[in-house]
Amino acid sequence: MENVINEIQELNSTISKHLKYWYGKGPQTCYSSLHENKLIIHINKFMTPSEKALLENNKEPLAYSFRTSVMDRICKDLQAEIHRALGISFNHYASDWDFVTDTGIILFQNEQANWKCENIDQQTKHHIENKVMKVSANVHKVPTHLEMVMFNKRMFAVKCHEVMLQVEKILYKKGHTDILQERAKEIKKSYQESLGEVMGKEVKGVYMIWDYQYDQSYFFFYLR
Numbered sequence: 001m002e003n004v005i006n007e008i009q010e011l012n013s014t015i016s017k018h019l020k021y022w023y024g025k026g027p028q029t030c031y032s033s034l035h036e037n038k039l040i041i042h043i044n045k046f047m048t049p050s051e052k053a054l055l056e057n058n059k060e061p062l063a064y065s066f067r068t069s070v071m072d073r074i075c076k077d078l079q080a081e082i083h084r085a086l087g088i089s090f091n092h093y094a095s096d097w098d099f100v101t102d103t104g105i106i107l108f109q110n111e112q113a114n115w116k117c118e119n120i121d122q123q124t125k126h127h128i129e130n131k132v133m134k135v136s137a138n139v140h141k142v143p144t145h146l147e148m149v150m151f152n153k154r155m156f157a158v159k160c161h162e163v164m165l166q167v168e169k170i171l172y173k174k175g176h177t178d179i180l181q182e183r184a185k186e187i188k189k190s191y192q193e194s195l196g197e198v199m200g201k202e203v204k205g206v207y208m209i210w211d212y213q214y215d216q217s218y219f220f221f222y223l224r
Contacts, residue, residue: 004086008032011085015041015078022074023048033151036114039082039090040151041106042222047099055099061178063099071095075106082108096188096207096220105207105220115147115159131195132158132219139190141165143217158219164212172212184210195221 012030020026028045054063075093083089090108097104129146136142143160150156164172171179188208195203205222 004034007085008034011082014081014085018074018077018081019043019046022070033155034086034088035117035149035151037088037090037110037112038115038149038151039086039088039108040155040157040220041108042155043104043106045102046104047102051099060099061181064097064181067097068095071106075108078106079108094209094211094218096209098205098207101205103205103222105209107209107218107220115149115157117147117149120148120150120156128156128158132160132191135187135190135194136160136163140187154223156221156223160217160219162215163217164215168212169215177212180210180212184208191219191221 012032015032016026016030019030023046025046025048027043030041030043032039032041051063051067054060054066075095079090079093088110090110092110093106093108095104095106125148128148132146133142141163144162146161147159148156149159168180168183171177188206191208192203192206195206201223203221204224205220207220207222209218209220211217
């Protein structure tokens, strides 16, 4: 267990160095959590002057597109670094960013990733499920079923299955990802406004990752 903790700490340092190399600026903090073939990386205070300028000029979609493109290149490098550090191969990665709080997450996983977790008490699990179902019914589509994971005492994740409307499937097939991204932003905002508290703690950050190819979404929330 101690070896894994040391490897995670070294990995955090490696990730920060890669981010600084590509951006010219490293994050203030970088924390990783490993759970059954899934690695979640929470990054804090990472905005570059160029991104700040874009946001000040009301060009958030362009700033998000820039961040996503650069992160795609960085994640390809990190796959090899993670394998060297942890001995685990990850062939899927995705990220989401909150420019208001200047935080974000990167998710790495593989086909063996297990999204079922037994370390969440039933009361908390039902509370989260009810919140997700309620928001989904109001602004989107109720998922057919949910899976839930607690990465650490401050980071929860929910995997939602069959969440896309028919029109969204058509937009994805036609390559209109810009429209889907704007829609995803509004859905995430609804979750941010509706969650309130979990386990008696304020929800500090909300992140959403969409897998349009497989009709799934991943919802993460970070507790204060």
